[in-house]
Amino acid sequence: MKRIGFQFKIGPERLAEYKEHHKHVWPEMLQALRESGWHNYSLFLRADGLVFGYFETEESLSAAQAKMAATEVNTRWQQFMSPFTDTNARPDETFLELEEYFHLD
Amino acid sequence: MKRIGFQFKIGPERLAEYKEHHKHVWPEMLQALRESGWHNYSLFLRADGLVFGYFETEESLSAAQAKMAATEVNTRWQQFMSPFTDTNARPDETFLELEEYFHLD
Numbered sequence: 001m002k003r004i005g006f007q008f009k010i011g012p013e014r015l016a017e018y019k020e021h022h023k024h025v026w027p028e029m030l031q032a033l034r035e036s037g038w039h040n041y042s043l044f045l046r047a048d049g050l051v052f053g054y055f056e057t058e059e060s061l062s063a064a065q066a067k068m069a070a071t072e073v074n075t076r077w078q079q080f081m082s083p084f085t086d087t088n089a090r091p092d093e094t095f096l097e098l099e100e101y102f103h104l105d
Numbered sequence: 106m107k108r109i110g111f112q113f114k115i116g117p118e119r120l121a122e123y124k125e126h127h128k129h130v131w132p133e134m135l136q137a138l139r140e141s142g143w144h145n146y147s148l149f150l151r152a153d154g155l156v157f158g159y160f161e162t163e164e165s166l167s168a169a170q171a172k173m174a175a176t177e178v179n180t181r182w183q184q185f186m187s188p189f190t191d192t193n194a195r196p197d198e199t200f201l202e203l204e205e206y207f208h209l210d
């Protein structure tokens with residue numbers, strides 16, 4: 001299993017609303033993530049809207065993203081979340097992968 | 106087990122050297138982390154020196170940090186790493202905890 005770290009940005013104006021949506025992620029979106037190999041997936045927020053994502057997957061971020069991109073529910077979710085990013089982009093098109101330089105089991 | 110996300114900053118000038126040290130973290134430092142409840146601990150780097158840390162622990166970031174602060178090896182390691190931060194501070198005194206707003210097992 002590989003460990004993936006990435007970041008993206010949410011606009012600071014509507015953070016409370018953005019967070020609230022993440023307490024009620026659609027069950028079919030959660031199922032698509034599971035079936036696309038997103039394991040132990042967490043999202044962390046800095047007060048200014050910077051987001052850090054962490055998950056574990058068998059292959060790579062790009063492979064896990066490609067599997068999600070093939071699902072209809074992901075398109076709907078990303079469109080739903082686009083107004084919350086700082087550029088009105090689909091969040092998943094702005095992911096910046098980070099380099100793991102240390103790990104301790 | 107709680108999932109912890111935090112960030113700190115490394116100066117961009119000596120990133121290669123900083124990363125190299127993390128390929129050879131002292132065994133007694135790794136052991137202190139294990140005994141202080143730092144599990145599945147990863148550090149991720151952005152090209153400008155922003156670091157994202159992730160680990161799992163039974164209680165909290167502050168409790169896990171307090172246990173490390175009580176070890177002699179942590180003092181030595183943090184002093185060794187201080188010249189690499191952007192403010193010459195001990196890295197562990199600059200950790201900014203992030204808020205987990207989403208999780209999927």
